[in-house]
Amino acid sequence: MTRLDAQRALGRLRGVAAIVASMLLGGVITVVGLAQAGRLAPARPDALVALGQLLDTEHQRVDLLMERGDVPQAIAALESLRAGPWPSVDDGGEASVQLRHDAYGRLVRLRIDNPKVDPKDADQLLAILDEGIGDEAALEPNPFTARLWALRGEVLEEMGRDDEALDAYEKALEINRMLLERELSGGDP
Amino acid sequence: MSEGPEGKTARREVLDPDWEVALRAGQDEDGHAGSVEDELAIVHLFRHAAAPESLGDAAFDRIWADVEAEIAPAPWWKKLIGWRVAGPALAVAAAAVVVVIVWPREPLPEPKPDTIATAELPTESTADLLAAQFEILAPAARDDIAQTVDAGRGALRNDLIALAVSSSRPSGAEGDGKTVGGAP
Numbered sequence: 275m276t277r278l279d280a281q282r283a284l285g286r287l288r289g290v291a292a293i294v295a296s297m298l299l300g301g302v303i304t305v306v307g308l309a310q311a312g313r314l315a316p317a318r319p320d321a322l323v324a325l326g327q328l329l330d331t332e333h334q335r336v337d338l339l340m341e342r343g344d345v346p347q348a349i350a351a352l353e354s355l356r357a358g359p360w361p362s363v364d365d366g367g368e369a370s371v372q373l374r375h376d377a378y379g380r381l382v383r384l385r386i387d388n389p390k391v392d393p394k395d396a397d398q399l400l401a402i403l404d405e406g407i408g409d410e411a412a413l414e415p416n417p418f419t420a421r422l423w424a425l426r427g428e429v430l431e432e433m434g435r436d437d438e439a440l441d442a443y444e445k446a447l448e449i450n451r452m453l454l455e456r457e458l459s460g461g462d463p
Numbered sequence: 464m465s466e467g468p469e470g471k472t473a474r475r476e477v478l479d480p481d482w483e484v485a486l487r488a489g490q491d492e493d494g495h496a497g498s499v500e501d502e503l504a505i506v507h508l509f510r511h512a513a514a515p516e517s518l519g520d521a522a523f524d525r526i527w528a529d530v531e532a533e534i535a536p537a538p539w540w541k542k543l544i545g546w547r548v549a550g551p552a553l554a555v556a557a558a559a560v561v562v563v564i565v566w567p568r569e570p571l572p573e574p575k576p577d578t579i580a581t582a583e584l585p586t587e588s589t590a591d592l593l594a595a596q597f598e599i600l601a602p603a604a605r606d607d608i609a610q611t612v613d614a615g616r617g618a619l620r621n622d623l624i625a626l627a628v629s630s631s632r633p634s635g636a637e638g639d640g641k642t643v644g645g646a647p
Contacts, residue, residue, distance in 0.1 A: 319615035319619045319622075323612055326608070326609070326612035327612075369612065417596070417601045418604065420596070420600075421593070421601075424589075424593035427590065427593075443589045450596045
């Protein structure tokens, strides 16, 4: 083998090594990104499955109560859900957080629409909303979180705290705008 | 000598207004069959050539009014209505008829009992607008969550199957002679 052949072989090896390194780096970045966004499978799928089944049953129960016009019982059912344990985003994945936001949003919506049933003042409603929103950062855009922010804006507007209401509304609108863009682009951005 | 009076008589018969009266009377006797207007027009022309009739100011104005109505240019708004507006307006109206009446539409979904209050409100405020957006976006998001839960259920099932398989396999598969749980 001449010196020229050796240099060519070394050049090819460098090219292959660069491609392999790029693939590995891309894979690592993808996995880390998905993990950060909570899009990977939850650490405890049993927690998510149990929560999903529980909420499915409870929402059906609330539907039936509302059909019968039994608003107090519907609110009580959602309050009992609220009092129960909720899996963390690490255990149940992001889906479990969205399920929580959905349940809290339905509860507060019912409370705002029926202020005479088990009355709560605006501060108490804000506390429920803050509890529902939680402290999970950088959630994937979803309509349930947007609804919580919208409800927060509604309560703040009723309290006359217009600047804070505007901020909450803007957050909700921003999430919905991202969702709409995702729908129009035909899938995940 | 007789030509003069005969010719004068003939000329007088044609141009005499009585002749026109006699012509129309004959037409009436025939039951208004045929038309005598062409003949009368020529007679009027001859009569005018023989003795031009003066055109008074009032008659002139009346005739000119008719002429002016025909030759005067139309105002801009009439032209606009005639060509630039009427055409597109008709097209838009036709399209609206097609869309509103002819186009088949899917029935609106039934709102859930606890969402009636928000879904039926007009979107007058930001809160109403956001509530309406939620009604649109929520079904697809619920489907996504259901799929995720199903995937979790599948993963859980696989874990349980793997656990069952491993627990049913003798721990001494290599041939150490022991059984699971010390069973004989």
